[in-house]
Amino acid sequence: MTKLKPAAISKPAAKVRSISRSRPQLPKAPTGIQGLDEITGGGLPKGRPTLICGGAGCGKTLLAMEFLVRGATQYNEPGVFMSFEETAQDLTQNVVSLGFDLKGLAARKKIVLDHVYVERSEIEESGEYDLEGLFIRLGAAIDAIGAKRVVLDTIETLFAGLPDPAILRAELRRLFRWLKDKGVTAVITGERGEGTLTRQGLEEYVSDCVIVLDHRVSEQTSSRRLRVVKYRGSTHGTNEYPFLIDEDGISVLPVTSLSLDHKASSERISSGVARLDAMLGGKGYYRGSSVLVSGTAGTGKSSLAAHFADAACRRGERVLYFSFEESPDQIMRNMRSIGIDLQPCVKKGLLQIYADRPSSAGLETHLALKHKLIDDFKPQVVIMDPLNSFVIGDNQIEVKSMLMRLVDFLKTRQITGLFTNLAQSGNPLEQTDVAISSVIDTWLLLKDIDSGGERNRCLSILKSRGMAHSNQIREFLLTDRGVELRDVYVGPEGVLTGSARLTKEAEKEATLLVHDQEVELRRIELERKRTTLEAQVAMLRAEFAVQEVASLTIIDQEKAEKAQLAQGLVDMGLIRKVDAKPNKQKGGSK
Amino acid sequence: MKKNSSPPEPPKAMSASPKVVSSRYILKLYIAGQSPKSVNAIVNIKKICEENLRGRYELDVIDLYQQPQLAQGEQIIAIPTLIRKLPPPLRRIIGDLSDTEKVLMGLEIRKKA
Numbered sequence: 001m002t003k004l005k006p007a008a009i010s011k012p013a014a015k016v017r018s019i020s021r022s023r024p025q026l027p028k029a030p031t032g033i034q035g036l037d038e039i040t041g042g043g044l045p046k047g048r049p050t051l052i053c054g055g056a057g058c059g060k061t062l063l064a065m066e067f068l069v070r071g072a073t074q075y076n077e078p079g080v081f082m083s084f085e086e087t088a089q090d091l092t093q094n095v096v097s098l099g100f101d102l103k104g105l106a107a108r109k110k111i112v113l114d115h116v117y118v119e120r121s122e123i124e125e126s127g128e129y130d131l132e133g134l135f136i137r138l139g140a141a142i143d144a145i146g147a148k149r150v151v152l153d154t155i156e157t158l159f160a161g162l163p164d165p166a167i168l169r170a171e172l173r174r175l176f177r178w179l180k181d182k183g184v185t186a187v188i189t190g191e192r193g194e195g196t197l198t199r200q201g202l203e204e205y206v207s208d209c210v211i212v213l214d215h216r217v218s219e220q221t222s223s224r225r226l227r228v229v230k231y232r233g234s235t236h237g238t239n240e241y242p243f244l245i246d247e248d249g250i251s252v253l254p255v256t257s258l259s260l261d262h263k264a265s266s267e268r269i270s271s272g273v274a275r276l277d278a279m280l281g282g283k284g285y286y287r288g289s290s291v292l293v294s295g296t297a298g299t300g301k302s303s304l305a306a307h308f309a310d311a312a313c314r315r316g317e318r319v320l321y322f323s324f325e326e327s328p329d330q331i332m333r334n335m336r337s338i339g340i341d342l343q344p345c346v347k348k349g350l351l352q353i354y355a356d357r358p359s360s361a362g363l364e365t366h367l368a369l370k371h372k373l374i375d376d377f378k379p380q381v382v383i384m385d386p387l388n389s390f391v392i393g394d395n396q397i398e399v400k401s402m403l404m405r406l407v408d409f410l411k412t413r414q415i416t417g418l419f420t421n422l423a424q425s426g427n428p429l430e431q432t433d434v435a436i437s438s439v440i441d442t443w444l445l446l447k448d449i450d451s452g453g454e455r456n457r458c459l460s461i462l463k464s465r466g467m468a469h470s471n472q473i474r475e476f477l478l479t480d481r482g483v484e485l486r487d488v489y490v491g492p493e494g495v496l497t498g499s500a501r502l503t504k505e506a507e508k509e510a511t512l513l514v515h516d517q518e519v520e521l522r523r524i525e526l527e528r529k530r531t532t533l534e535a536q537v538a539m540l541r542a543e544f545a546v547q548e549v550a551s552l553t554i555i556d557q558e559k560a561e562k563a564q565l566a567q568g569l570v571d572m573g574l575i576r577k578v579d580a581k582p583n584k585q586k587g588g589s590k
Numbered sequence: 591m592k593k594n595s596s597p598p599e600p601p602k603a604m605s606a607s608p609k610v611v612s613s614r615y616i617l618k619l620y621i622a623g624q625s626p627k628s629v630n631a632i633v634n635i636k637k638i639c640e641e642n643l644r645g646r647y648e649l650d651v652i653d654l655y656q657q658p659q660l661a662q663g664e665q666i667i668a669i670p671t672l673i674r675k676l677p678p679p680l681r682r683i684i685g686d687l688s689d690t691e692k693v694l695m696g697l698e699i700r701k702k703a
Contacts (some may be wrong), residue, residue: 117665124696127688132622132669140658
């Protein structure tokens with residue numbers, strides 16, 4: 001496996017604060033707000049006042065209202081909302097869009113809305129006063145419905161409406177003590193002041209739990225954050241957590257508290273390209289792993305992503321495709337051109353393409369949004385295309401931390417993530433803009449090879465944790481039947497692709513043919529020689545046979561002549577009446 | 591939603607005729623039990639009324655401990671609160687009414703110098 005450069009990465013594990021749940025702890029009133037209960041370890045301190053402060057428009061009133069409504073509807077804790085700014089009618093209308101039916105809740109005696117109207121110009125002061133009226137009023141409302149929760153929004157308005165701040169301060173102190181004695185869980189909102197959490201320093205009086213909301217704008221994008229500054233008698237998440245306000249109300253995402261203890265599945269899933277699966281140990285990616293496809297412009301990153309999405313949908317899995325550069329329609333049209341039709345997947349509800357510009361929101365908001373979408377859709381595969389469009393200006397560190405948290409989040413959910421990264425030409429390819437390579441399990445590199453007057457795409461696996469993967473570069477072809485991987489030509493001239501590869505292959509074929517012909521020729525020659533030789537052997541054999549016959553004939557003739565001669569002598573002897581002394585025949589015969 | 595939780599109508603909407611300026615005063619004093627401030631306020635307003643509005647005023651003293659629901663309707667926060675219902679416009683004076691000058695000015699019995 002490729003060892004990566006040790007990028008300076010703050011491990012998310014270091015940020016984890018375990019929130020112990022086993023030991024007995026402070027009784028808490030659950031807010032019912034997604035994520036907030038997680039951060040606070042169960043909710044706001046029960047029977048105590050909590051201060052929620054922040055600048056204008058950061059969601060204080062909404063948070064308080066949601067706390068009250070959820071209490072009334074989910075935890076059977078009726079509540080009193082004492083508003084010092086908005087009328088009951090305005091409040092009711094403002095939260096209708098969130099599905100909160102204040103009118104109905106009020107009718108069912110679950111909620112009391114009380115608008116405290118203070119007009120400075122109508123009030124004259126003469127002598128000492130106290131806020132007993134407010135106490136009586138609040139007490140009456142609490143008793144009327146047996147309220148367990150109280151919201152005072154925003155009590156600091158009293159400072160503008162009533163004279164003598166010294167009396168007010170003393171009275172507020174008494175009020176908070178009184179609320180505590182009453183045993184109601186109270187939420188007090190306060191406008192952020194200069195250098196202090198609230199304009200009138202309410203944090204001095206309400207000090208059991210302080211939550212600060214923030215709505216800040218950087219690089220012209222806004223993000224909302226929440227931080228628990230203080231929580232007496234309880235551990236709590238201390239980071240700044242992004243939160244969203246949408247049609248479901250507030251959701252806080254404790255995204256910074258992820259740990260590194262996710263399970264690792266050994267299940268393998270296809271990348272959608274058979275040849276690529278073969279390169280990845282024959283089986284494809286691991287489920288729940290993170291895959292990075294990086295490459296320069298136009299190398300086919302999105303096509304690989306689409307293949308993967310298509311393959312996942314074919315397996316019946318849900319895929320969430322985040323696109324940051326193309327609209328869903330555009331993606332589908334473009335993918336159709338290489339033979340991938342995503343339309344049926346979308347129709348079946350297996351594929352959801354979510355396109356937005358990275359600049360549409362702050363990074364944290366993006367992350368929170370992604371979390372929420374993932375939580376809602378529960379996909380098995382998440383694709384983000386491309387990652388580096390988040391890098392705007394000088395925010396690389398934030399982008400990195402965001403992506404790392406996202407990858408961790410996906411891993412804890414066993415979701416396979418495929419990310420593409422557009423590498424800038426000129427930069428080394430093995431370096432991503434967002435430097436998240438260390439959290440990536442499988443890294444595919446797409447490259448352009450520019451030679452012989454053409455550009456050709458190449459794919460190689462830079463790393464793939466936990467599997468034996470191919471070390472070969474493959475030529476990457478986009479055909480009308482999808483992505484195809486081909487062997488590249490590797491020879492003395494180096495790696496050849498495209499038409500150079502074809503030429504080289506043809507050349508090679510020709511050479512082979514010539515070679516084959518030569519071999520054939522030699523074989524024929526040999527055959528010819530053998531035939532010739534065999535003919536010669538036959539001829540010699542025949543000659544020999546002829547000679548043999550001749551020789552035998554001569555021998556026989558000579559034998560016959562000899563016998564005849566002997567007979568002749570005998571006959572002659574008989575005629576000449578020679579004595580029978582054949583041994584002396586030789587010497588005196590002539 | 592309760593009607594009376596909305597802010598009281600602006601004082602100008604009340605019917606007013608020009609001659610009531612020096613005529614009847616309808617005053618309501620909201621107190622809470624027998625607290626020193628409440629007791630002082632009752633004593634003080636009675637004295638002021640007798641001295642300045644004899645025969646042309648009506649004073650109601652309302653103990654919110656007895657009728658807590660009135661606090662919301664009348665938008666009472668501070669105790670004691672004196673409300674001038676008539677003549678319009680509606681005026682509120684908070685405190686134990688120990689500063690007689692301020693009360694007189696607040697009730698517009700005596701114009702500011």
